[in-house]
Amino acid sequence: MNSSKKNRLKDNAFKYFGIGCTTFGLAMLAIFIGNILIEGFARIDWDFITNFPSRNPDKAGILPALIGTLWIMGLTAIISIPLGISAAIYLEEYGKKSRLANVLEINISNLAGVPSIIYGLLGLEIFGRIMGMGGSLLAGASTLSLLILPIIIVSTREALKAVPKSIKEASFAMGASKWQTISYQLLPASFGGIITGIILALSRAVGETAPLIVIGALAYVPFVPSSPTDEFSVLPIQIFNWISRPQKGFAINAASAIIVLLMVTFVLNGIAMYLRNKWQKKVQW
Amino acid sequence: MRIIKIATLFVGSALMFSACGGSKDSKSEGNTDTENLVGEIKIDGSSTVYPISEAVAEEFKVGYPDVKVTIGLSGTGGGFKKFGRGETDINDASRPITKKEDSLCKASNITSLEMKVAFDGMAVVVNPQNTWVNDITVTELKKIWEPEAQGKIKFWNQIRPEWPKEEIHLFGAGVESGTYDYFTEAIVGKSHSSRGDYTASEDDNVLVQGISTDKLALGFFGIAYFEENKDKLKVVPVDDQNDENGKGPILPSIETVKNKTYSPLSRPLFIYVNSTAAKRKEVQAFVDFYLTNGGALSQEVGYISMTDEEYKAEKSKFDEFVKSLSK
Numbered sequence: 001m002n003s004s005k006k007n008r009l010k011d012n013a014f015k016y017f018g019i020g021c022t023t024f025g026l027a028m029l030a031i032f033i034g035n036i037l038i039e040g041f042a043r044i045d046w047d048f049i050t051n052f053p054s055r056n057p058d059k060a061g062i063l064p065a066l067i068g069t070l071w072i073m074g075l076t077a078i079i080s081i082p083l084g085i086s087a088a089i090y091l092e093e094y095g096k097k098s099r100l101a102n103v104l105e106i107n108i109s110n111l112a113g114v115p116s117i118i119y120g121l122l123g124l125e126i127f128g129r130i131m132g133m134g135g136s137l138l139a140g141a142s143t144l145s146l147l148i149l150p151i152i153i154v155s156t157r158e159a160l161k162a163v164p165k166s167i168k169e170a171s172f173a174m175g176a177s178k179w180q181t182i183s184y185q186l187l188p189a190s191f192g193g194i195i196t197g198i199i200l201a202l203s204r205a206v207g208e209t210a211p212l213i214v215i216g217a218l219a220y221v222p223f224v225p226s227s228p229t230d231e232f233s234v235l236p237i238q239i240f241n242w243i244s245r246p247q248k249g250f251a252i253n254a255a256s257a258i259i260v261l262l263m264v265t266f267v268l269n270g271i272a273m274y275l276r277n278k279w280q281k282k283v284q285w
Numbered sequence: 286m287r288i289i290k291i292a293t294l295f296v297g298s299a300l301m302f303s304a305c306g307g308s309k310d311s312k313s314e315g316n317t318d319t320e321n322l323v324g325e326i327k328i329d330g331s332s333t334v335y336p337i338s339e340a341v342a343e344e345f346k347v348g349y350p351d352v353k354v355t356i357g358l359s360g361t362g363g364g365f366k367k368f369g370r371g372e373t374d375i376n377d378a379s380r381p382i383t384k385k386e387d388s389l390c391k392a393s394n395i396t397s398l399e400m401k402v403a404f405d406g407m408a409v410v411v412n413p414q415n416t417w418v419n420d421i422t423v424t425e426l427k428k429i430w431e432p433e434a435q436g437k438i439k440f441w442n443q444i445r446p447e448w449p450k451e452e453i454h455l456f457g458a459g460v461e462s463g464t465y466d467y468f469t470e471a472i473v474g475k476s477h478s479s480r481g482d483y484t485a486s487e488d489d490n491v492l493v494q495g496i497s498t499d500k501l502a503l504g505f506f507g508i509a510y511f512e513e514n515k516d517k518l519k520v521v522p523v524d525d526q527n528d529e530n531g532k533g534p535i536l537p538s539i540e541t542v543k544n545k546t547y548s549p550l551s552r553p554l555f556i557y558v559n560s561t562a563a564k565r566k567e568v569q570a571f572v573d574f575y576l577t578n579g580g581a582l583s584q585e586v587g588y589i590s591m592t593d594e595e596y597k598a599e600k601s602k603f604d605e606f607v608k609s610l611s612k
Contacts, residue, residue, distance in 0.1 A: 055340035055586050134372070135357075213358060216329070216367070220339045220356035222346050231327075231355050241358060244488050245336065246509040246587050251490070 033262075040255025048256060052222050053238070057249025060242075062257050064221040068137070068232035069206060069264065071225055075141030076148070076205050081198055083145070084152030091153070092160045093182060112150035119147045120211030128215050135216030138228040143211050148201035155197025159190035192276040199272035203265045209236040235261045322349050324567035329357035330364030330377030331463060333507070334554045336586040337403055338377055341575050344582065348574075352567045361463050362386075365557075371395055374562035375572075378555040379405070379463035396560040398606045400599045402575060403583035403590055406508035406542040407468060407550040409521045414500045417441065417448045420534035422524045423549065426472045429455070429503070435480035441501070455483035456492045456504030464489075468505055471549040493518065505550070508537050509587025525549055542589045554588065558603070564610050576600045 051061020091108075095101050123143025133139035163186055171181040187194075212234060219241045221233045235257055242254035328338055335358060342354040359367065361378045368376040369389030381399065382390075390397055409426065411418050418441075425444050428434060441448035458464035460477070465485075470476040486492055489506040496502040497517035511520055522534035531546030541547035556575065562568045576599050580590030591599075 052343075053339065054343055055336060055582070216357060216359070216372075218329075218355045219335065219358045220342060220354075222342065222355070223353055237358070241332075241335070244332065244490065246489065246507070246513040248513060 036255050036258050036262075039252055040257075040259050043252050043256040044259060048253075049260070053220050053233075057247055057253050060250075060253055062235065062238055062260060064224055065233045065235045065238040065257070066260065067224050068217075068221070069234045069261070071137050071228070071232065072141055072144065072212075072234055073202060073206055073264075073268075075137060075228060076144045077198075077202060079141055080145035080149055080152055080201070084149050084198075084201075085156050085194065087149070088153045088156035088160065089182060092157045093178070093186070108150050108153055112154060116147055116208055117210040117214060119143055120214030122146065123211060124215045133229070135218065135231050136229045137225055137232045139215050140212050140217055140232065140234075141228070143215055144205040144208060147208065147211060148205050151201040151204070152198055155200070156190075156194050159193025159197065160186055162193060163189045188279070191279045195272055195275050195279075199268055203268055206234075206265060206268070207236055207261070209234075209240055213237060235264075321351060322567045322570055323351045324353070324565060326352060326354045326375065326562075326568055326571050327357075327373045328354065328375045328377060328556075329359050329367055329373045330375075330557075331361040331379040331554075332358050333361075333379040333405065333463060334377035334402070334556065337554065337579060337583045337588060338375075338556070338575075340582040340586050341571075341579055344578060345571055345574050349567070349570065352571070354571065360461075365389070368397070368557060368559060369393060369395065371559065371561065374559050374565075374568055376557040376559075378557055379552070380466055381555065382557060397557045398560070398563065398603065400556050400558070400572070400576065400603060401553045401591060401595065402556050402579045402599075403554045403588045404542050404551050405554055405588050406537040406547055407464070407471075407505050407552070408508045408511040408537050409503070409505050409523055409550070410496055410511055410518045411503050411521055412496055412498075412500045413517065413519045415502075415519060418503075418519075418521055420522045420524060422526055422534075423472060424526065426523070427474070429453070430457075430469070430479045431473045432478055432480055435482050438480075452501050454499050454502045455480075456495050456502055457483050457485055458489070458492075458506065459485045459487040462487055464507065467552045468550070471552075507587070508542070508589070511537075512587065523547070523550060539584070539589050543592065551589075553591075554583075558606075560606075560610055563603075563607055569607060572603055573600070576603065 047059075048061050049066065050063050051059060052063055053065075054060040091101070091105070120143060123139060123146065127133045127139040127142045128135065131139075133142070167185050167189060168181055171185045176184065216231075217237055218231055218233045219237055221231065223230075225232045239254045239257045239261070242250040242257065245251075328342070335356060338356050342356060345352070345354060356377075357364070357373075361376075361380055364373065364376045364378070365382060365386040366389070367373045369386055369392070371393050376397075378399075382397065387397070409421060428444060429438055438444065439452060440450050441453050442450045444453070457479075458468065465479075466476050469479045473479055484492075484495055484504075486495075489510045492504050492506050493510055493514045496504045497514065503521075511518055520536060522536045524534040525548045527548070530548050531541070535541050535547050537547045537550070542551040545551070556572075558568065558572055563572070576596050580593075580596055584590050
């Protein structure tokens with residue numbers, strides 16, 4: 001067997017290995033979603049969405065948890081997006097290369113890997129107790145913002161890096177200031193990448209349970225939170241609570257709540273895809 | 286900027302939803318005529334007691350729509366930490382308060398009152414295909430679960446000679462749960478001490494799944510989980526070898542837990558009320574409501590109610606406590 005044949009064989013082997021891995025992942029996802037859909041789809045109706053939690057699985061609904069999740073998502077976005085993007089712009093465009101910058105850079109990447117419950121403990125002490133927010137939506141959103149800031153910063157920097165240098169240089173050559181270059185050229189050009197990172201980060205925040213339980217998010221909330229200082233519950237906590245109950249009805253409810261949570265993340269990803277495509281058409285060099 | 290616009294869109298939709306929810310609330314207000322108490326009651330603590338508190342809060346809301354009752358799931362220990370700092374009004378507990386937790390309360394000038402609200406029975410279960418186990422004694426359970434059994438007690442016939450020489454597979458509550466604390470206290474004699482080589486899960490549904498698919502399994506969990514999965518499990522009557530509270534092996538049931546013959550595997554569940562909170566009218570109304578309706582409601586969510594006399598006793602305990610506070 002000559003070497004080119006051998007290489008082709010290796011090539012093929014790797015191709016089938018790759019196909020195998022992809023199918024495995026997809027099959028697992030399909031089984032999971034299929035199982036959830038079969039179990040929970042029939043339970044979803046308007047009452048399920050608009051009812052409050054109840055001891056009776058047939059009457060129980062997810063309204064406070066769903067609204068809590070939407071609040072948390074919105075507040076987390078408001079807090080983390082400006083902070084994250086500004087920090088990334090500073091680090092990428094203004095910050096000088098120094099030893100301190102290196103240390104900072106490594107640490108930001110490391111922070112992205114810290115277990116979420118640690119952020120919960122931090123949030124409980126700083127936001128909940130020292131700043132006196134208690135178990136409010138604001139405390140929860142601040143904690144989750146800390147959790148996803150590293151992700152936003154890292155992905156925004158990557159997106160900024162991906163903009164061709166020639167664009168930046170051309171802008172400077174036209175006499176634009178640094179800020180003009182960033183706001184008129186760099187940000188629009190990298191918007192697709194930035195928004196993808198943000199949406200992925202927010203999707204992670206929406207699915208978190210542990211840090212929110214630590215800061216004091218609740219399981220039973222008989223009212224809809226109406227301001228950032230209100231106490232709240234979120235869908236993952238509702239699911240966690242239902243799944244551990246003995247009655248079969250609650251397991252079905254949990255499956256239905258999972259479907260709703262999946263829809264929320266799908267909608268979020270859909271928005272991201274739409275925005276990215278729209279922007280990509282706009283930016284043409 | 287555009288990004289901010291998108292962000293406000295999210296929040297905007299959240300506000301819109303909440304507005305819809307609000308209007309629904311005000312509708313239910315109309316059909317009540319009880320006194321108009323207003324306020325907030327914060328409950329946290331054990332996830333075991335949670336279903337009872339949830340049921341009570343749900344019914345309480347019908348009569349007192351303006352009192353906002355919220356319930357958390359921090360666990361008995363986590364809940365007591367918040368309770369001791371005065372952050373919550375009531376703590377759900379699946380075991381009595383510890384000395385350490387009590388001193389935390391004292392440090393922040395809180396006295397607490399313990400009230401029993403229901404019983405939880407623990408069922409010892411095996412797979413339905415298990416034909417040999419028809420009863421078990423507490424001594425035998427201790428032999429299986431004590432720390433010294435680790436790696437040694439591996440076969441059924443080591444426990445009772447007439448049982449087959451087949452492996453025994455153990456399933457039980459995770460070490461962080463109050464259920465584990467209670468089981469080890471009752472069976473091994475020392476809380477938080479048992480063998481470590483068993484399948485542990487904090488989620489009883491996982492244990493149900495495990496035992497129902499393993500012929501050689503033996504495990505324990507809350508009676509409600511057995512009641513919901515009767516067709517997949519076989520419950521084992523337990524003999525505490527003490528004839529004073531019922532002779533011979535006894536099956537866990539509402540009756541036997543209530544009249545205390547199913548011993549030692551039944552435990553009381555508690556709520557603790559904070560002395561500062563107990564001065565408030567809405568908290569008094571809530572605790573009263575809890576002790577009046579808690580029995581029927583706990584039965585509904587899978588636990589076992591106490592006798593009427595016991596509830597009355599708890600109630601007068603609470604009344605005394607409130608009286609002593611106003612002095």
